[in-house]
Amino acid sequence: MKKDYTVVGKNIRKLDAIEKAMGAATFTTDIKLPGMLYGKVLRSPYPHARIVKIDTSKAEALPGVKAVATYLNTPRVKFNTSATSTFTIPPLQPVEDQYVFDSVVRYVGDEVAAVAATSKKVAEEALELIEVEYELLPTVFDPLAAMKEEAPSLHHCEAGKNVPGEKIHIEMGDIELGFAEADYVFEHTFKLPVQKQAQMETQAAVAQVSVDGKVTVWSTTQTPHPSRRILATIFGLPYSKVRVLNPPYIGGGFGVRIGLSAKAEPIALALAMLAKQPVKVVYDRKEDFIASDTRHSGYVTVKTGVKKDGTFTARKIMGILNSGAYCSWSAETPGVLGAMGLSIYYCPNQMYDGHSVYTNTTPAGAMRGFGNPQGMFAVDSQVDIIAEELGMDPMEIRRKNIMRPGLPWVLPYPCQSSGLEECMDLGAKAIVWDQRGKQNQDSDTIRRGIGMAIGTHVSNAWPFCGDYSNAYVTVQQDGSIQVASGVPDMGTGTITTLSQMAAEVMGIAFGQVGITFADTESTPFEIGSHASRTCYASGTAVVAAAQDARKQVFEYAANMLEVTPGELDIENGIIYSTLTQEKNISLGQVAMEAHLRGQQFIGVGRIIPQNAPPYLAHFAEVEVDTETGKVRVTKMVAAHDVGKAIHPLIVEGQLEGGLAMGIGYALSEEIKYDDRGRQLNNGFHKYMLPTAMDIPELEAIIVEAEDPTGPFGAKGVGETGLVATAAAIANAVYDAIGIRFFEIPLTEERVYRALKERK
Structure with a gap:
């Protein structure tokens, strides 16, 4: 495609700029429905305990309380709050280790019960009336301690004591030979903290059940389509009867809601089903901090073999990450840490071993960078140590060893x-x-x-995760176009950049593009906004859909102009022959002509994205x-x-x-x-x-x-x-x-x- 772009590469005003600047943009916390109730959650004060007895009778008797949910009256279907449970493909299996509510709590802040009431104040009063008897259980907070035989088992695990999913092993070359060829070997261990996403909008959801059983959930999810599947599975509903959408914006994400928004969606839906009224659940900031995913803390050990001239001969990385009480993304994050840590430098002999470990702390999940910042703090701190020991400039040792196109590496x-x-x-x-x-x-x-x-x-998300994208581009009768993509816009400019790409392919002005997004009822399946994939992968789907629509338009216009489709081009909404520009017609004229003869141009993009x-x-x-x-x-x-x-x-x-x-x-x-x-x-x-x-x-x-x-x-x-x-x-x-x-x-x-x- 031509490089002298008219829309792509330009600093066009963002589509959401004015309404956000004016305070007119709508977020989940703004949603209000007729008869809507307010949900509040009772959380565990203990890091590990069994619920021996729970009495909700006093809370249910409080005026204004319409429903109380516990493990006794909600689905006993295990799930994973992360979107991984919707696209992990065999032989890998998603780790599903949570219920909406359980009889065992595994961290301070774990969900015990929830109340739906006519006001937030009444719901909070009702929480105080729920009587819970706990049996305290042994605890463990550090991942290294949690792997020891004497540590309590938080979940049944096949891969090792408290190890969710599978242990990750990546290898290239002969690691022992690489170390044998080295003049020096360096080994260091680095410790990483728990970081919080601290996004502006807390976790939130509004659930409504219609009289015919259809479910609508407005939420802060970064992945409406995968979240629909998770909710439908929990509650035993057909996917077609569950609608998940943003309303339409999200107040930041940074990975904390790739999948469900903590448990806001299933809790709101469980309460809505019990109360038979819409229910809104909004986490306060404390709940967001203690009861929604964090970045993984843990330990990273890097061992590197190097020649006297600074050439790397071997690198071995080991990552032990703190999963917290539930898996979320803990089966996948260690793999990204290792793969990225090994792929920035060319080294013929490499190995990585890593996994996460359950502990009685807040679950860790996806956060911007997804394991990569943890790994690169360790790897590139050690590179500076090596440079100093060899008397080299840190810039030069990096330049000598960086990965270059065409060289072999560990990535697929x-x-x-x-x-x-x-x-x-x-x-x-x-x-x-x-x-x-x-x-x-x-x-x-x-x-x-x-x-x-x-x-x-x-x-893009990992290539063996069933990641794919779809998009529609529909040409309207006046020559404007409507883009449909299932990805959200959480402040990253998604809807603007996708619209720019569609406008560029279709040869029309940016202002002629409308976009529908982040709604499972009006967009084709899209895995969502995460893994730095939205512009790359979703953009590829939008471009493919626009190219499909463009092809249909050219085939129709060619008959009208009595030329071949291959000689047509379009600029500023005018379709013209590249051989004789006297032959031209507007896109709107073509679209209206086709409309009057029973045809509309609908481009479909179906792609399995690659990676870059x-x-x-x-x-x-x-x-x-x-x-x-x-x-x-x-x-x-x-x-x-x-x-x-x-x-x-x-x-x-x-x-x-x-x-x-x-x-x-x-x-x-x-x-x-x-x-x-x-x-x-x-x-x-x-x-x-x-x-x-x-x-x-x-x-x-x-x-x-x-x-x-x-x-x-x-x-x-x-x-x-x-x-x-x-x-x-x-x-x-x-x-x-x-x-x-x-x-x-x-x-x-x-x-x-x-x-x-x-x-």
Whole structure:
């Protein structure tokens, strides 16, 4: 397709900009229905206990209470809140380990019961009236301890003590030979914290059951179609009788609702069925923190063999992640950690072993980067250690070993494009890498440093997960078009970029495109917004649908103009012959002519997406106060190979948002637990998110190494912004004070303690 695009690559005003700026956009928390009740959830105060007795009679007798749900009157069908249960294909099996409510609770915050009442106040009063007798059970909070024989078993597991799913093993070459050929072998273990997505809108759902049994659920899900399947399975309904939709927007996601929104949807639906009225369930911020998925914490060990000249000969990675009380995405996340950790550098001999482990903590699931930030903090921290030991510049050892197109690697798809070296060059220039180690020290207490790290990611969900996309493009009678795609827009500009692609293919103005999205009743199956796949995979489906519609239009117009379809093109809505431009006609004229003769042009895109590696190089400049331990990032540079920037401003926004989240991961964000399994950081007032005052100068650099598999050459970009951020910051801190940290976040306390211990 031509490269002189008229719509793609342009900073068109986002379709949702005005209504969001005016406060007119609708979210799940805004939904109000006639007769709607309000649901509230009773949560466990204990990390592990059996419910011996539960008495709801007093709550049911409270005026205004319409239903009380427990494990005694809700479906006994096991499920997984994550979308993985809807597309894992044999021989792999999804791990389904939850009920809507169970007789055993496994973490502080686990669901015990729920109430639907005429007001939130009445529902909260009713929770106080539910009497529960618990039998306390043994607990375990650390994944290493949970694998020991004496640890309590949280679920039945085939792969090992408290190991959900299967252990992941990835191997290429001969790992023992690789280490034997090395001049030096380095091995280090890194510890990772629990990070929270902290999205603006909490988990929420509104469920309505019609008189004919049809179910409608408005929710904050990132995956309406897979969520429909989960709900239909739990409640024994035909998929065709369950409608799931966003209303239409989501207030952020970052992976926390790929599948169900924690349990908001099944709880709302269970209450609606019992009460026979619509029910709205909205988590408060504390519930969102303690009872919806987090990023996986855990341990990553990296062992690398290297020649004296810096050539990597062998790399072995081991990842042990904390699943929390239920599986969610814990069977898949360790695999991404290992695959990404092994694929950024070329190394002929590689191995990864990893898995998750159940503990009595909040379930961990998907969060932006999906295991990759954990792995790259370890891998690229160690690369800096190796460079120093060999007396090499960290930039040069990376340049010597980076993965390049055509080389073999562990991933099941080829590397066909890479702009990584250009990213490194442009990023180094922007941060003034040549000044590393020469920074002016204005005082005895403030030390400055520069660090870097690199990374890669995916542009699509894993290739063996049954991932596919569909889209419709319908030409209206006036020549405008309507796009239908099942993906949500959670603030990422999805509907804008998909509309840009459709407009470009159809040769019409952007303003002539309408889009229907995130509704299972009006869109074909789409696996959803996650895995940095929306622009790449869903965009491929939209492009295919638009090409199909364009082909139909040209075939019809060719008869009208008495030319061949192959010589037609279209610009600004005018179809013309490339051989004789005197022969032309508007798309609207063709569409109306076809309409009057009983035909409409409906393009269908049915695709199984491939995958393309986006690449990135991050550079950090920091100041460390040696009297307080305070680390301040003064500048971050992020150079990213995005394939093709469909909407450059949206791309820059994604990168800057990812950097901010990565800065929090590196320096301040962490959920800790006390010895009774209670979350100590359970809201914004206790969880140290970076604020506007903490965000440094950010420079996003777009590199376009177009990939042949992506729409217009595009790659995924949604998650890449924080893949290497923590490693770059930790390397900069080492450059500043000469102390290597093997655990993040680099809080003032942790850095101060290390400084004092060194003295």
